[in-house]
Amino acid sequence: MPITTLATVQDTRMLTESVCKMVLFSPELARLAKPGQFVHIKCGGESLLRRPISICDVQEDTLTLVLERKGAGTQYLAERRAGDTLDLLGPLGNGFELPDGKLLLVGGGIGVPPLLYAAKRAKGADAVLGFKTKSAIILEEEFQSACGETAVVTDDGSYRLHGNVTVPLREMLHRGGYAGVLACGPRAMLRAVAEVCAAFKVPCQVSMEERMGCGVGACLVCVCETEKEGERAMSRVCKDGPVFRAEEVCW
Amino acid sequence: MPITTLATVQDTRMLTESVCKMVLFSPELARLAKPGQFVHIKCGGESLLRRPISICDVQEDTLTLVLERKGAGTQYLAERRAGDTLDLLGPLGNGFELPDGKLLLVGGGIGVPPLLYAAKRAKGADAVLGFKTKSAIILEEEFQSACGETAVVTDDGSYRLHGNVTVPLREMLHRGGYAGVLACGPRAMLRAVAEVCAAFKVPCQVSMEERMGCGVGACLVCVCETEKEGERAMSRVCKDGPVFRAEEVCW
Amino acid sequence: MANLNVTFAGVPFKTPVVVASGTFGFGREYGEMFDLNQLGGICVKGLTLHPRLGNPPPRIAETPMGILNSVGLQNPGVDRFIKEEMPFLKTLNTNIIANISGNTVEEYAEMAEKLSDAGVDIIEVNISCPNVKAGGAAFGTSCDAAASVTRAVRRISRVPVMVKLTPNVTDIAEIARAVEDAGADALSLINTLLGMRIDITTRRPVLHNNTGGLSGPAVFPVAVRMVWQVRDAVKIPICGMGGIMTGEDAVEMMLAGADIVSVGTALFQDPLAAIRVTEGIARYLEKMNIENVTEISGKVLLN
Amino acid sequence: MANLNVTFAGVPFKTPVVVASGTFGFGREYGEMFDLNQLGGICVKGLTLHPRLGNPPPRIAETPMGILNSVGLQNPGVDRFIKEEMPFLKTLNTNIIANISGNTVEEYAEMAEKLSDAGVDIIEVNISCPNVKAGGAAFGTSCDAAASVTRAVRRISRVPVMVKLTPNVTDIAEIARAVEDAGADALSLINTLLGMRIDITTRRPVLHNNTGGLSGPAVFPVAVRMVWQVRDAVKIPICGMGGIMTGEDAVEMMLAGADIVSVGTALFQDPLAAIRVTEGIARYLEKMNIENVTEISGKVLLN
Ligand SMILES: Cc1cc2nc3c(=O)[nH]c(=O)nc-3n(C[C@H](O)[C@H](O)[C@H](O)COP(=O)(O)OP(=O)(O)OC[C@H]3O[C@@H](n4cnc5c(N)ncnc54)[C@H](O)[C@@H]3O)c2cc1C
Numbered sequence A, B: 001m002p003i004t005t006l007a008t009v010q011d012t013r014m015l016t017e018s019v020c021k022m023v024l025f026s027p028e029l030a031r032l033a034k035p036g037q038f039v040h041i042k043c044g045g046e047s048l049l050r051r052p053i054s055i056c057d058v059q060e061d062t063l064t065l066v067l068e069r070k071g072a073g074t075q076y077l078a079e080r081r082a083g084d085t086l087d088l089l090g091p092l093g094n095g096f097e098l099p100d101g102k103l104l105l106v107g108g109g110i111g112v113p114p115l116l117y118a119a120k121r122a123k124g125a126d127a128v129l130g131f132k133t134k135s136a137i138i139l140e141e142e143f144q145s146a147c148g149e150t151a152v153v154t155d156d157g158s159y160r161l162h163g164n165v166t167v168p169l170r171e172m173l174h175r176g177g178y179a180g181v182l183a184c185g186p187r188a189m190l191r192a193v194a195e196v197c198a199a200f201k202v203p204c205q206v207s208m209e210e211r212m213g214c215g216v217g218a219c220l221v222c223v224c225e226t227e228k229e230g231e232r233a234m235s236r237v238c239k240d241g242p243v244f245r246a247e248e249v250c251w
Numbered sequence C, D: 001m002a003n004l005n006v007t008f009a010g011v012p013f014k015t016p017v018v019v020a021s022g023t024f025g026f027g028r029e030y031g032e033m034f035d036l037n038q039l040g041g042i043c044v045k046g047l048t049l050h051p052r053l054g055n056p057p058p059r060i061a062e063t064p065m066g067i068l069n070s071v072g073l074q075n076p077g078v079d080r081f082i083k084e085e086m087p088f089l090k091t092l093n094t095n096i097i098a099n100i101s102g103n104t105v106e107e108y109a110e111m112a113e114k115l116s117d118a119g120v121d122i123i124e125v126n127i128s129c130p131n132v133k134a135g136g137a138a139f140g141t142s143c144d145a146a147a148s149v150t151r152a153v154r155r156i157s158r159v160p161v162m163v164k165l166t167p168n169v170t171d172i173a174e175i176a177r178a179v180e181d182a183g184a185d186a187l188s189l190i191n192t193l194l195g196m197r198i199d200i201t202t203r204r205p206v207l208h209n210n211t212g213g214l215s216g217p218a219v220f221p222v223a224v225r226m227v228w229q230v231r232d233a234v235k236i237p238i239c240g241m242g243g244i245m246t247g248e249d250a251v252e253m254m255l256a257g258a259d260i261v262s263v264g265t266a267l268f269q270d271p272l273a274a275i276r277v278t279e280g281i282a283r284y285l286e287k288m289n290i291e292n293v294t295e296i297s298g299k300v301l302l303n
């Protein structure tokens, strides 16, 4: 059950030139939030719409968000400082299902953050993280301490493995032992991950992105085409998602 | 010649529950500003229009403004703190003519501030200041030190003289010795002052208010009906005014 | 405490604040966040005779103090609505307004027939959806077409009929009169203004549908003007909407001529917006010493 | 440095950015603040055959990201404009666009005759002013009336004729086609959307004229959509306007179909807005490696 609440910014830090980590004090949300859920944040008086941001981590009374400065809304968020308050609506969305057993987490770019909280709540996890280039890498240490194994790839080979996430993904699935794959990142990456998982017959959950209005499932603007038991539907990313079974998404 | 400039807030103070005094660092504007002129201030990203505020005083490199919190724009201004910057367009308008000789300044409510700078620049001045009630009185001491005599009236008699500004005005004009009257305040007050001055045959200048767009004379939204040598015109408060000869205003 | 009761098209409303079609789904989601019985009414997501998947995403774009949407009437169809949603909606102690769109006059009539005994309090005839090809706005931009839809629904419906007007017309008063003459019990306005945004990096329209409907504060002054013009043109009651964010906005819309108001886009910023608007109206009435909210409708004093 | 030259209706423009009629007076005031020769053109305050005092104040009201104005064509009349303002304007190295409004077709024609030899580069025929009773928008809402004004002015004018369209119509493309067929050399759009604000304390409309014209960012998505629709309907060039605040906005308007753009309300927030818009366009072109600004007009890629 989502709530609206004013959360106080406790700490902010730039992780890269454009990615900001923000710790918010909000005991209620910290209590309610599950991995894969998100909050819908009011970005001052100039933006009419809230902005959806995934919950990256939860610690006692605080929520950690990691966000990339893109347009006016995320710019506003990145400018907040300790002591400022933010108007949050959340927790929203279904979140990841965490089956018993070890999980393989696959994140790309700004899709990496929500997987951290999943890593911490999972009964064992390995991770494959993909970034454009070395300077875009975020949260590597956090994943290393939360996961058994953490593979990092960069598109340009400027750090660790060269190439895309499907390379280590294949290898690790080949080795076996995973109860499922959770993926978050650009659509093209998710699709590729879904295909690999299908080939390996490993259940895969993907976290989708779409532009949102209400955030709670009422306005039907945030849809993703899905097919379940032969029935095509326009499912709501904010309510039926953001996490979908990969095989149900019409790519 | 108006300029746009970023001025830094040096100091703010509430003079009454809703009236705020603000000192701005702006050497260029301080150099250019004449009594009776105003600045047009951008009030954050939510208000499309700037807000016109009279120049209350000028001191070396600073400008003093006194403003009343009414709607969103003045609320924004009243919330500024030392170190914040404001985007100003100014100095605007014609300002008061300051004839040689002693002047009588008549101010009502939030119309009082611009007369202070006039008092300081005039070759001798007395003042009549009117307020709703005792708690609304502003700048009394400043006028007392800048003027020979300062009469204060309140609508409800809660301080000094009871009644409206025309009572002391008549008395003082009766005594004589004034080269002119400068008035700023609500329209009804200005009209009454103009009538009294006409009866005493003392030249009277009034500072008018109107809702503004450009502030520089280009858009013609801020007009005041005037008549000069038999010709009726819609004069621009921002450019032809805000100060008009009382006898030219079509009340 | 001021009295917020309004009788609108013969239907008693506890408060003059309803939520706008398409912004509130069928009520369940916001029902998790506040007590729906505090609302004057719920106008449900636009219904069509057959289920519709709507347009592909993106379906929303932000504009200065507004949004564009191009949902395209995604809905389960009127039959599943009656079967799956009305049982829940009937448990509520608030008015239910069914919003219908058809491809033909006959479809409108068929839906009205089905809904008349389904327990809805009012049928809102949407002749103004900018996001569908057939039907929708095509009916709303011509007096004849608007009148014929109204007549057909009015003849069949056993509940009051409210017709929703589009702002994308030269003369909204003319359409309003035609709809009144055709028997409408009430009018609602405005639906969205047609708009477009283009991403200058990709050169593509932000909305997959290229254009969409503009709502939110940006359209408020247009909505107030149109409500005022329509108030002047017809005698039937008006549900005013378009950019209402606060109680003050609602009062302004009522002074212009609205008997009740709808809150839509504001919900996206504040899920409790409709309640806050209601409280704001009550505060205004108290401050101004006005006993009944009905006393302010249409009471603008022209210059 | 990208090339910003545009030939518009046969007239060379140094940059595609002009200032909108009614927001820039006759240029003198802003001329104190920046070099007017940096502008692509100046569209002067709307002129009428005889001097007009305009409407009583207040003439402006603020709305969410917009303004309403009801100036009502205050101007010294076309003769005094030619005598008192043109000598100054002719000293400038930028295009001068005369904006004219008439009560009758004959008045429009008479003004065009007077202005043809006065040194203006383009005559903009305003058939869209929402703030005057006679003339203005009445001509802009009917294809026949719009065409007959256009025809009359086109017959007489010895400079290119640009017709300014009102957004307050059901189908702007239809009007645009009628005006093109009647011989217009160019189109400009949009003029203001009719709107209203009411002060809820006094219950009076904020504007003395009760209603006024909405401009500024609030209308931007509507303007972009209309420019796109009109681009699709006619071949003659388009001057796009309505809510442009930044270079990015101007690019968006050009992608939708504008050949040049006008900046109006933005000047009230930033007197140098037109220059900033010009710089923003140049920056975009450089970033995207586009040599000529003309390459982006109408180049939206539809979904
Ligand atoms: C469920 C979900 C979780 C997300 N989690 C994160 C996160 O943890 N960290 C992070 O940096 N980003 C996240 N995003 C993306 C983030 O919401 C967008 O980057 C952000 O909304 C952009 O807003 P803006 O004002 O900066 O950009 P603008 O482009 O100015 O925004 C304009 C409009 O488009 C919308 N929009 C633009 N890009 C996106 C996008 N990619 N997804 C959804 N809406 C978009 C905005 O919300 C806004 O309504 C998430 C998106 C979704 C849907």
Ligand SMILES: Cc1cc2nc3c(=O)[nH]c(=O)nc-3n(C[C@H](O)[C@H](O)[C@H](O)COP(=O)(O)OP(=O)(O)OC[C@H]3O[C@@H](n4cnc5c(N)ncnc54)[C@H](O)[C@@H]3O)c2cc1C
Binding pocket: B038, B049, B050, B051, B052, B053, B054, B055, B066, B067, B068, B069, B070, B071, B072, B073, B074, B075, B110, B113, B114, B208, B209, B210, B211, B212, B242, D061, D062
């Ligand atoms: C030449 C001039 C000098 C002024 N000097 C001062 C001063 O020194 N101190 C001071 O407190 N006030 C002064 N005012 C009045 C001040 O400009 C308004 O109180 C202010 O604009 C209100 O803005 P708001 O956003 O708070 O109110 P809102 O009512 O929310 O404003 C809405 C719109 O109406 C306009 N508006 C509202 N009231 C007025 C008004 N009285 N005059 C002009 N525009 C108005 C606003 O500028 C804005 O565009 C002056 C006005 C003028 C014309």
Ligand SMILES: Cc1cc2nc3c(=O)[nH]c(=O)nc-3n(C[C@H](O)[C@H](O)[C@H](O)COP(=O)(O)O)c2cc1C
Binding pocket: A213, A219, A221, C020, C021, C022, C023, C045, C046, C047, C069, C071, C073, C099, C126, C129, C164, C190, C191, C192, C214, C215, C216, C217, C219, C241, C242, C243, C244, C262, C263, C264, C265, C266
């Ligand atoms: C996402 C969205 C979906 C909408 N769907 C419908 C609809 O199905 N039927 C309808 O009549 N109006 C629909 N509308 C229009 C609203 O009911 C309302 O008329 C409009 O949004 C103006 O009000 P607002 O500014 O308060 O949102 C929709 C609006 C939005 C924003």
Ligand SMILES: Cc1cc2nc3c(=O)[nH]c(=O)nc-3n(C[C@H](O)[C@H](O)[C@H](O)COP(=O)(O)O)c2cc1C
Binding pocket: B213, B219, B221, D020, D021, D022, D023, D045, D046, D047, D069, D071, D073, D099, D126, D129, D164, D190, D191, D192, D214, D215, D216, D217, D241, D242, D243, D244, D262, D263, D264, D265, D266
């Ligand atoms: C104060 C004001 C006065 C205007 N006067 C005229 C006019 O005289 N003639 C005209 O054709 N348009 C007039 N307009 C409309 C503008 O030229 C322009 O079409 C409109 O404002 C939209 O552009 P913008 O949003 O950039 O201002 C006026 C607009 C404003 C704000």
Ligand code: FES
Binding pocket: A211, A212, A213, A214, A215, A216, A217, A218, A219, A220, A221, A222, A223, A236, A237, A238, A239
């Ligand atoms: S954002 Fe409204 S349904 Fe998802």
Ligand code: FES
Binding pocket: B211, B212, B213, B214, B215, B216, B217, B218, B219, B220, B221, B222, B223, B236, B237, B238, B239
């Ligand atoms: S505000 Fe534009 S002319 Fe005065």
